[in-house]
Amino acid sequence: MNPFIVALILFIIFIALANIEASLFSLTLALITYFLYRLILYILKEQYFNSEAFLNNRSQLSDAVKEYNELAKYVSSFDINNLQSKNLERYDYKDLAIYENTSLYNMNRDRNQKIFASNFYQTSLSVVRRASEEPLKYLCKYFDLKPNNENLELVEELGEVISKYTNAKQNLDDRFLKIQSSFNPPNFIIKHYYKEFLEKIAIKIPRIRFQYPTYIFEYVSAGGNSSQRTTIILDEITIDYLIRYIDRCIKDRKNASRQRALMTKKLRDFIKERDNYTCQNCFASTAEQSLLLLEVDHIIPVSKGGLSTEENLQTLCWKCNRSKSDKIIS
Numbered sequence: 001m002n003p004f005i006v007a008l009i010l011f012i013i014f015i016a017l018a019n020i021e022a023s024l025f026s027l028t029l030a031l032i033t034y035f036l037y038r039l040i041l042y043i044l045k046e047q048y049f050n051s052e053a054f055l056n057n058r059s060q061l062s063d064a065v066k067e068y069n070e071l072a073k074y075v076s077s078f079d080i081n082n083l084q085s086k087n088l089e090r091y092d093y094k095d096l097a098i099y100e101n102t103s104l105y106n107m108n109r110d111r112n113q114k115i116f117a118s119n120f121y122q123t124s125l126s127v128v129r130r131a132s133e134e135p136l137k138y139l140c141k142y143f144d145l146k147p148n149n150e151n152l153e154l155v156e157e158l159g160e161v162i163s164k165y166t167n168a169k170q171n172l173d174d175r176f177l178k179i180q181s182s183f184n185p186p187n188f189i190i191k192h193y194y195k196e197f198l199e200k201i202a203i204k205i206p207r208i209r210f211q212y213p214t215y216i217f218e219y220v221s222a223g224g225n226s227s228q229r230t231t232i233i234l235d236e237i238t239i240d241y242l243i244r245y246i247d248r249c250i251k252d253r254k255n256a257s258r259q260r261a262l263m264t265k266k267l268r269d270f271i272k273e274r275d276n277y278t279c280q281n282c283f284a285s286t287a288e289q290s291l292l293l294l295e296v297d298h299i300i301p302v303s304k305g306g307l308s309t310e311e312n313l314q315t316l317c318w319k320c321n322r323s324k325s326d327k328i329i330s
Contacts, residue, residue, distance in 0.1 A: 045193050048186065049200055057183050058201055064182075068175045069204045071293065074318060075172050076206035078165045119143075125219040131230040136245040139215055139232055147249030155246060156263040156308065158213070159239040163268060164295055165210050166236045168318065171293040172206075178291070179203065240264045263308040268296040275315035281324070284317050293318040301326040 048054060121142050131138035145151050179201070189197050198205065213234040220227045232238065243262050261267050272294055278285035279294065286292045297316045300306030303326050316324065 041188060041192055044186075045189065045196075048189060049196075054183070054200075061179055061182055061201070064175070064179055065202050068172070068179060069202070071168065071172050071175065071318070072204055072206040074322065075165070075168050075210075076208065078161070078168075078208075078210040119213065119215045121215075121217050123217055123219060125228060128217045128219045128228050128230050131217040131232075135230070135232045136242055138217065139242070140246065140249075142217070143215060145246075147246045149250065152243065152246045152250065153302070155239065155243055157302070158234070159236075159243060160263060160296075162212065162234065162236055162239055163265060164318075167295070168293055169208070169210075171291060175291050176203070236265060240266075261308055261310065267308070267310075267313075271296045271310070271313045272315050274310075278315065279317040279320055280314045281316055281320040295321045297321050297324065 123142070127138070127142070131142075139145060140147060145155075183197075183201065185197055215232045215234070217230040218227060219229075234242065243264055247262055276285065277287070277292075277294060279292075284292055286294070294315050295318055297314055298306045298308070299312050299314055302308070306312050
């Protein structure tokens with residue numbers, strides 16, 4: 001801003017203060033001080049966004065920002081996933097009855113209301129406590145996840161989705177930090193003009209819908225005064241343990257021997273290492289692109305009879321994997 005205009009504004013402020021009553025002086029002075037503070041910030045902000053350093057950085061990082069926004073769309077495409085349970089079927093006819101609390105001290109308590117959800121199980125106190133001691137056993141037992149090959153494939157499929165989301169979200173966060181550190185904006189920009197900063201560099205922060213599947217056992221006393229809860233969150237670590245647990249239960253029952261490996265994080269990491277962290281389609285590698293997002297793909301998709309064997313698994317970058325989908329590419 002022109003120094004002459006700033007001097008004129010200050011002169012007008014001085015005249016106003018000279019003619020103001022003493023009782024309003026402190027309030028007026030505070031408002032003027034705040035106005036000057038915001039004016040100075042605005043001037044500094046405009047200088048920063050129009051500076052040669054900022055404009056050069058924006059031009060040099062345009063490709064990185066474009067890749068970030070593409071990956072952001074991919075991350076936002078992940079939706080909430082749950083293991084489908086038939087446990088809720090027992091509540092199919094709940095609307096045909098009327099429930100009342102007819103105790104002597106009939107108090108309205110939110111905790112004394114039944115919750116009907118496929119991932120929520122209201123039960124006895126002993127079950128809630130045992131579920132905290134043996135979470136995988138009780139998850140399988142009360143959420144209709146019997147240890148068999150069909151459910152094992154279901155859990156492995158969910159595990160692949162969770163693994164893809166976890167790795168993609170971490171990769172997205174790493175890219176964002178790298179882009180922001182390259183600009184290295186002043187603290188006042190981050191504090192007061194962060195949203196405008198993101199708009200200026202054309203970064204589009206995704207709206208994340210994905211949530212790790214969560215299963216809850218809850219006990220509520222008859223009067224609603226006491227409640228206890230055990231929560232199981234199926235993140236990447238927990239779902240790996242669940243896969244191993246179901247597999248062990250199947251083997252203990254002496255079912256037919258399995259012809260494939262368990263689709264766990266350990267196997268996915270092994271395949272990436274075997275393939276030298278290189279996409280087997282476009283041959284991009286982490287050696288050339290440190291933030292390259294790699295995924296493990298079934299060459300013959302599971303939906304078409306493919307097995308999770310080392311020979312049927314390959315490393316692809318997220319773009320190649322997404323374009324391949326469930327096709328068989330010779």
